[in-house]
């Protein structure tokens with residue numbers, strides 16, 4: 001099952017399709033004649049919002065990674081005011097009505113990583129929140145053998161029980177049943193009965209199901225909730241047939257069941273909410289994140305369904321480093337992480353009044369200087385004085401003060417800029433740090449009498465013994481190594497260059 005490997009990646013796309021699809025459904029517009037126009041309007045709104053986000057991201061006005069556990073915790077703290085919000089798992093959400101408050105249902109599709117979902121649920125638990133976690137029966141953790149979709153693993157029971165019994169979260173069924181039938185040729189009715197019996201006999205009380213956006217949905221054009229007879233609409237391109245699925249040149253007739261036949265009471269995409277937000281939606285390359293939810297746009301009486309996938313979230317990094325730094329034309333740069341300093345050497349005499357640095361910070365970190373947000377390759381500074389960068393780690397609670405020192409020293413120059421034996425040079429290697437030059441010449445060259453052409457910096461002179469050397473004047477005996485003394489313009493500094501001339505080998 002090679003395709004299974006890619007399910008995780010394609011999942012994102014499928015869930016986005018779901019989001020677009022249900023943004024209308026979930027706002028209670030079932031079978032409405034304005035169905036499509038409302039759909040478009042909402043999509044347009046999202047596009048406009050994300051355009052402005054795109055711009056923000058480009059200029060990095062508030063650069064960050066939006067999917068840290070810390071950010072989710074910060075969001076939960078914002079909705080912890082019980083005089084304004086009621087936050088519930090979905091089964092309680094659908095039965096709870098309050099016109100004076102904003103009622104929020106928290107849904108999480110566990111998808112491929114149960115351990116990560118459990119860690120994610122820590123955030124809610126510690127802050128006194130509860131949510132619904134939908135367990136996926138085609139995920140590796142659910143199966144005893146990842147190649148056999150029919151045999152579950154008992155290992156998941158203790159984790160699910162802990163979430164349900166100790167944390168009072170709701171566990172739901174993340175439905176990938178049409179995939180089972182179409183791709184694995186497994187009878188979904190028998191399977192669902194067996195699995196729900198197993199889970200319930202282990203004390204896991206499942207009353208809700210949520211359709212999973214498998215990669216196969218895109219390949220074969222179906223939605224998993226087509227399994228349930230109650231979930232038959234709406235029509236949309238590529239997903240317009242909930243009766244048959246064409247596979248390998250033949251139409252497979254979908255096997256269906258009723259929610260109540262399995263003791264199920266709701267499908268999470270068919271709830272009584274008027275607002276819906278999901279981190280499965282990606283617009284213009286940007287995944288919707290919780291920071292995009294403007295709580296001011298929610299009003300008493302609103303019923304809000306929020307779907308977050310723990311697999312998209314991570315613990316914020318605590319690194320607040322400058323990992324690389326460069327100024328245009330710099331000679332050298334040393335980053336001292338221990339002392340949080342950056343030392344940059346610039347060429348002597350260069351104007352440092354307004355330079356734009358290019359740098360990389362720790363992942364997810366951002367920097368401010370003088371209270372202003374810094375942007376690599378955009379923000380300019382006067383580097384005649386030490387500059388302070390305050391770097392905020394991705395988790396935002398760790399900050400580090402960095403000092404950037406830019407200096408330039410007058411370095412005496414005693415270098416050859418070029419060196420050649422006219423007419424016979426095959427190759428030249430000038431090694432400025434070793435002060436050596438290696439010239440390869442034609443077989444025909446007479447090493448004892450070779451003319452030399454070279455370039456030196458302005459005012460610099462070259463000597464062999466007591467004799468001043470001039471480019472393209474006279475000859476030099478290169479039968480052995482020849483030492484040149486190169487003297488800087490001020491006559492104070494000098495260095496010895498060793499020139500080796502040899503015949504090229506063929």
Ligand SMILES: [Zn+2]
Pocket residue numbers: 109111136174211212213
């Ligand atoms: Zn899913």
